[in-house]
Amino acid sequence: MKISISESDNINRDKKGKEIISYLTPTVDGSNENGPIKIFAAAGKNYYEASFTFEAKVPYEFTSLDKGQDLRKWNQEKLEQRDFDFYKNQLTLLKEKKTDEYFSFLELK
Known part of the structure; x- marks a missing residue:
């Protein structure tokens, strides 16, 4: 084949x-x-x-991997809280229909 x-x-x-x-x-x-x-x-x-x-x-x-970090070396509790807060904020933006703000994290910086 x-x-x-x-x-x-x-x-x-x-x-x-x-x-x-x-x-x-x-x-x-x-x-x-x-x-x-x-x-x-x-x-x-x-x-x-x-x-x-x-x-x-x-x-x-x-190029995003050029700036990557080993998250295993981070404080896991702080990392989990940071992630939780981010997604909680994203859910709030969705509920409030703030689509521009919801997708703003995708913008390349």
């Missing part, structure tokens, strides 16, 4: 994109009543896993 990764365009979703990379699942030689054939190497198994790497070009930069 061939797995293909290709470019896509959100505006022209039906247009076939340029193939970036493809992956062929491994096969073994076999035969049937018609002669020699290729058989998927994991045929008959309940599970098969494979991976491959490719470089994706995207129209944005994802």
Whole structure:
């Protein structure tokens, strides 16, 4: 089986994109009543896993992990209270139909 990764365009979703990379699942030689054939190497198994790497070009930069912190090192009680207060505030904003304020935390800073 061939797995293909290709470019896509959100505006022209039906247009076939340029193939970036493809992956062929491994096969073994076999035969049937018609002669020699290729058989998927994991045929008959309940599970098969494979991976491959490719470089994706995207129209944005994802840098939020550059400023990430290990939350395991934070005071867990304070962290839990901070989270609780945040979501309590979000619920209040929803109830009051303050949608701009509700979504304001999503703004990139």
